[in-house]
Amino acid sequence: GAGVSQSPSNKVTEKGKDVELRCDPISGHTALYWYRQRLGQGLEFLIYFQGNSAPDKSGLPSDRFSAERTGESVSTLTIQRTQQEDSAVYLCASSSRTGNGNTIYFGEGSWLTVV
Amino acid sequence: AQRVTQPEKLLSVFKGAPVELKCNYSYSGSPELFWYVQYSRQRLQLLLRHISRESIKGFTADLNKGETSFHLKKPFAQEEDSAMYYCALSGRRGATNKLIFGTGTLLAVQP
Numbered sequence: 001g002a003g004v005s006q007s008p009s010n011k012v013t014e015k016g017k018d019v020e021l022r023c024d025p026i027s028g029h030t031a032l033y034w035y036r037q038r039l040g041q042g043l044e045f046l047i048y049f050q051g052n053s054a055p056d057k058s059g060l061p062s063d064r065f066s067a068e069r070t071g072e073s074v075s076t077l078t079i080q081r082t083q084q085e086d087s088a089v090y091l092c093a094s095s096s097r098t099g100n101g102n103t104i105y106f107g108e109g110s111w112l113t114v115v
Numbered sequence: 116a117q118r119v120t121q122p123e124k125l126l127s128v129f130k131g132a133p134v135e136l137k138c139n140y141s142y143s144g145s146p147e148l149f150w151y152v153q154y155s156r157q158r159l160q161l162l163l164r165h166i167s168r169e170s171i172k173g174f175t176a177d178l179n180k181g182e183t184s185f186h187l188k189k190p191f192a193q194e195e196d197s198a199m200y201y202c203a204l205s206g207r208r209g210a211t212n213k214l215i216f217g218t219g220t221l222l223a224v225q226p
Contacts, residue, residue, distance in 0.1 A: 033213060033214070035216070041218065042121075042201065042216055042217060042218030042219040043159075043201060043216040043219070045213060045214075045215060045216070048213040056213055091159065093159075103149075103161050103164070104161075104214060105160075106158045106159040106160070107158065108158050109158070
């Protein structure tokens with residue numbers, strides 16, 4: 001596709017349920033990122049995949065959060081036993097290796113509301 | 116540790132006034148610095164990056180390694196500049212690496 005695609009665009013779930021958020025990066029992009037943006041706050045780094053290297057999971061807030069990516073394709077962010085504080089926009093982004101720095105392209109986000 | 120600080124959550128100016136959005140960073144190596152912008156109901160997008168030394172939509176930003184700053188400036192603000200602005204840092208030159216963002220500054224340009 002032309003850009004980073006995320007699904008679902010909106011998700012309302014009950015506290016305690018598990019959710020999966022999907023990201024389709026731009027074709028050929030080796031790097032994929034997940035960020036979280038809570039209402040009124042900035043972007044919080046969650047996890048970063050780069051090719052076949054081990055992912056950088058340093059931003060995951062708890063062990064309820066996990067993410068997978070197969071090769072250089074789709075990624076899934078899973079939140080288990082959701083809590084109300086997990087309500088946020090989850091942004092996915094991808095980038096390609098360039099010689100002029102790191103331009104990343106964002107999806108429109110998945111709005112998660114935990115009730 | 117990598118850190119990006121944007122001290123202002125909100126900056127309100129009148130149309131035609133100069134704008135400076137502050138960004139300070141902490142990084143021990145040679146950083147790449149960026150400004151990203153999010154207009155209302157649009158996705159986050161790159162505005163400019165320091166290695167390009169370019170002016171986009173009248174905005175410029177100079178990397179000051181001595182002050183570890185990368186402030187975003189525009190001499191005359193326009194109403195369409197109203198948006199959320201994020202400063203970001205990447206740790207390695209010439210290689211893809213994760214970006215660390217500041218908390219953002221909401222720029223509101225009043226008519």
